[in-house]
Amino acid sequence: MTILNCSAVTCVYNKDQLCSRGEIEVTGPEARIADETCCGSFRDRNEASVTNSTMESCGCEKINIDCKAQECTYNEHCRCTASAIDINGENASTQKDTCCGTFACKC
Numbered sequence: 090m091t092i093l094n095c096s097a098v099t100c101v102y103n104k105d106q107l108c109s110r111g112e113i114e115v116t117g118p119e120a121r122i123a124d125e126t127c128c129g130s131f132r133d134r135n136e137a138s139v140t141n142s143t144m145e146s147c148g149c150e151k152i153n154i155d156c157k158a159q160e161c162t163y164n165e166h167c168r169c170t171a172s173a174i175d176i177n178g179e180n181a182s183t184q185k186d187t188c189c190g191t192f193a194c195k196c
């Protein structure tokens with residue numbers, strides 16, 4: 090599994106820059122640069138309906154990543170093989186405001 094550092098602190102799943110979701114999806118099937126990827130699991134803290142289980146689950150350092158950014162050098166059959174990644178998205182209010190900062194194009 091991959092170590093995930095996430096700066097999207099406006100996301101309902103973000104706990105101290107770790108993710109409490111258990112698994113995330115990174116999108117960007119045509120991406121050639123990091124900004125063309127995004128975290129498809131981002132949910133704005135202010136808009137998401139927050140369940141008790143979401144609030145109580147803690148952030149995990151390691152996480153499964155289902156990644157659609159197939160042009161990334163770390164992508165193997167939609168799994169991320171990087172040892173650690175950074176999801177960027179300070180002040181994000183939508184998924185499009187986030188990206189995988191570790192994306193490195195094979196191209």
Ligand code: SF4
Nearest residue numbers: 156161163164169189
């Ligand atoms: S490093 Fe590459 S394979 Fe891993 S999540 Fe980011 S874009 Fe996807």
